[in-house]
Every structure is written in structure tokens, then in C-alpha cells.
Amino acid sequence: MILVVGATGLLGGEICRQLSAAGHPVRALVRPTSDESRVEALRVLGAELVTGDLKDPATLVAACAGAEVVITTASTTLSRQAGDTIASVDQDGQLQLIEAAKASGVSRFVYVSYSGNHTIGCPLTTAKRAVEQALRDSGLTYTILRPSYFMEVWLSPALGFDPANAQARIYGAGRAPISFISLKDVARFVVRSLTTPAARNAIIELGGPEALSPLDAVETFEQSTGRTFALEHVAEEALEQQYASAQDPLEQSFAALMLGYARGDVVDMSQTLVAFPLQLTSIREFAGARPARSLSLGTSRVTEVAPPTL
Numbered sequence: 001m002i003l004v005v006g007a008t009g010l011l012g013g014e015i016c017r018q019l020s021a022a023g024h025p026v027r028a029l030v031r032p033t034s035d036e037s038r039v040e041a042l043r044v045l046g047a048e049l050v051t052g053d054l055k056d057p058a059t060l061v062a063a064c065a066g067a068e069v070v071i072t073t074a075s076t077t078l079s080r081q082a083g084d085t086i087a088s089v090d091q092d093g094q095l096q097l098i099e100a101a102k103a104s105g106v107s108r109f110v111y112v113s114y115s116g117n118h119t120i121g122c123p124l125t126t127a128k129r130a131v132e133q134a135l136r137d138s139g140l141t142y143t144i145l146r147p148s149y150f151m152e153v154w155l156s157p158a159l160g161f162d163p164a165n166a167q168a169r170i171y172g173a174g175r176a177p178i179s180f181i182s183l184k185d186v187a188r189f190v191v192r193s194l195t196t197p198a199a200r201n202a203i204i205e206l207g208g209p210e211a212l213s214p215l216d217a218v219e220t221f222e223q224s225t226g227r228t229f230a231l232e233h234v235a236e237e238a239l240e241q242q243y244a245s246a247q248d249p250l251e252q253s254f255a256a257l258m259l260g261y262a263r264g265d266v267v268d269m270s271q272t273l274v275a276f277p278l279q280l281t282s283i284r285e286f287a288g289a290r291p292a293r294s295l296s297l298g299t300s301r302v303t304e305v306a307p308p309t310l
């Protein structure tokens with residue numbers, strides 16, 4: 001049995017789909033407050049549903065009972081309920097899950113962290129690295145995956161990148177390359193890690209097949225859609241100011257992630273792809289692009305805007 005914590009999230013849901021498709025028995029941790037359509041999708045997959053909360057250790061021990069593997073993707077960054085904070089969930093909750101897995105005799109623990117290039121101090125990075133360290137010290141066989149920025153999140157309307165309306169928000173100048181990765185590929189690495197010897201007791205940085213700057217990504221979408229995008233720029237100085245003046249751990253962490261995007265996040269995948277021979281999704285494929293036709297692209301309209309808040 002494989003327990004997935006974060007199963008109602010974007011990545012966790014995709015991991016459950018891929019595990020089920022590969023014939024693995026899946027147990028999905030859900031909460032009474034989880035989105036009902038996402039819970040229903042897990043039910044339709046045939047996942048066993050178990051109710052729990054990372055803030056409630058007793059529920060974690062019950063959820064781990066009889067599981068050989070625990071996979072956790074949970075985070076409060078985008079999906080929060082009363083009492084959910086980076087400290088209570090991303091840090092203490094994940095630490096409690098490691099303890100519950102140990103107590104239940106789980107043999108494998110997979111933790112989705114984020115890129116090692118995130119070095120701008122913030123509560124989320126502190127939490128991620130603390131959980132990584134605790135897992136390494138736990139005696140459990142572990143895999144820590146550190147993906148770069150997800151295409152489905154950072155190249156989506158949720159963060160101002162809106163191909164349907166030919167608009168894109170760019171954090172910083174937009175010239176620093178990022179190894180954007182599709183979350184479907186992250187899920188494939190999670191599933192493959194269970195059977196890949198090189199993933200045992202390993203920390204693996206994950207990126208897409210190429211590092212493209214956000215402005216290159218816009219150009220790829222422009223070629224795909226045949227439309228010229230209007231650009232909103234959030235100046236790097238404005239992000240630095242938001243980071244420095246943030247009162248709230250989540251706000252400071254989000255500002256640090258936007259600054260990290262502005263400064264770039266390149267992951268060399270050459271060695272990892274030897275151990276995991278996967279065909280990774282490119283931004284061109286993600287954009288649904290056909291080979292570039294001869295397009296005459298106009299000059300993008302650029303507007304300067306203030307940083308968003310969560």
C-alpha cells in the first residue's frame with residue numbers, strides 16, 4: 001500500500017493517477033474540508049480514502065498503518081484551512097509524518113521538496129530543508145525530490161501567465177533562465193523513484209528538458225498561438241522590497257519564490273536522465289506548439305505592475 005499525503009493537490013492527484021494506472025494500491029489522505037470534486041476523483045481511481053491532517057499526529061499514525069511507502073507533497077502555500085501555517089504544516093506536520101512512518105514500519109518515504117537553488121532565506125525554505133534533514137536522519141529509506149518551477153503553476157493564469165488572453169506577468173526582467181518542469185513529469189519521477197536504485201537515499205534536483213527565460217517562454221507561446229502577448233513586469237526591486245517588508249511567513253516565502261524566479265533556476269538534468277530515462281515535456285509541447293511558422297510578431301506591450309500577494 002502506498003500512502004499519498006497531498007493527494008487532493010495538483011501534484012498529489014497526478015501521482016495518485018499514475019500510481020493507479022501502474023496498478024499500485026493507493027491510499028489517499030483527505031480532509032473533511034478537501035475539495036469534494038478532488039476527493040471524488042480519487043474515489044473513482046479506486047484509491048482507499050483515509051481522513052487525516054498533518055497537524056494531528058494520531059491521524060498520521062492511523063494513515064500509515066500497513067503502508068510500505070509514504071509519498072508526501074502537502075503544502076499550505078496554495079491550499080490552506082484555519083490553523084494551517086508553514087510552521088504547523090510544512091514543517092511540524094511533515095516532521096510528524098516522518099515520525100508516524102517510522103513508528104508504523106514504513107519502508108520507503110518520498111518527500112517532494114523544492115529546488116536547491118532556492119537560497120533566499122524564508123520560512124518555507126527553512127521548513128523544506130528541516131524536513132529533508134530529519135528524513136535523512138530518520139533511518140527510513142528516502143528519496144527527496146527538488147523540482148524547479150512547475151509550468152502548470154508559473155506559466156498559468158493563477159500567476160498572471162494567461163495565453164488565452166495573450167497576457168503574461170513576468171517577475172523581474174524575465175531574462176534569467178529557469179528549468180520549468182511539468183508537474184506530470186515530477187509525478188513520473190516520484191513513481192519511478194520507487195523502483196530506481198539511484199533514488200534510494202538520494203536527493204534529486206529536477207528540472208525540465210531545457211532552461212528558458214520567461215521571455216523565451218512567452219515567445220514560445222506567441223509562436224504557438226500566433227498572438228503577441230501584452231506583458232506586465234513586476235520589477236525585481238519591488239520584489240526585494242516586498243520580501244524585506246513582509247510581515248507574514250507566507251507572504252515572505254512567496255516573495256522569495258518570485259525573487260528566485262527573477263534570478264533564475266537552472267537544473268542540469270544530464271546525469272539524472274541516465275538513471276531515469278524519461279522524455280521530459282518541453283515548454284513548446286506544453287504550449288501545444290506546432291513547429292514555428294513564419295510569424296511576424298509585433299513588439300509586446302509592456303506595463304510595470306506591483307508584486308501580487310497570496
Ligand SMILES: NC(=O)c1ccc[n+]([C@@H]2O[C@H](COP(=O)([O-])OP(=O)(O)OC[C@H]3O[C@@H](n4cnc5c(N)ncnc54)[C@H](OP(=O)(O)O)[C@@H]3O)[C@@H](O)[C@H]2O)c1
Nearest residue numbers: 006008009010011034053054073074075078079114149150
Ligand atoms: N508550484 C511549484 O512551482 C512547485 C515547485 C517545486 C516544488 N513544489 C512543491 O510541490 C508540492 C505540491 O504542490 P501542489 O501544486 O500539488 O500543491 P497543492 O495543489 O496546493 O496541494 C497541496 C496539498 O496539501 C494538502 N494539505 C495542506 N494542508 C494540509 C494539512 N494540514 N494536512 C494534510 N494535507 C494538507 C492539501 O490538502 P487539502 O486539499 O485538504 O487542502 C493538498 O492536497 C508542494 O510541496 C510544493 O512546495 C511546487
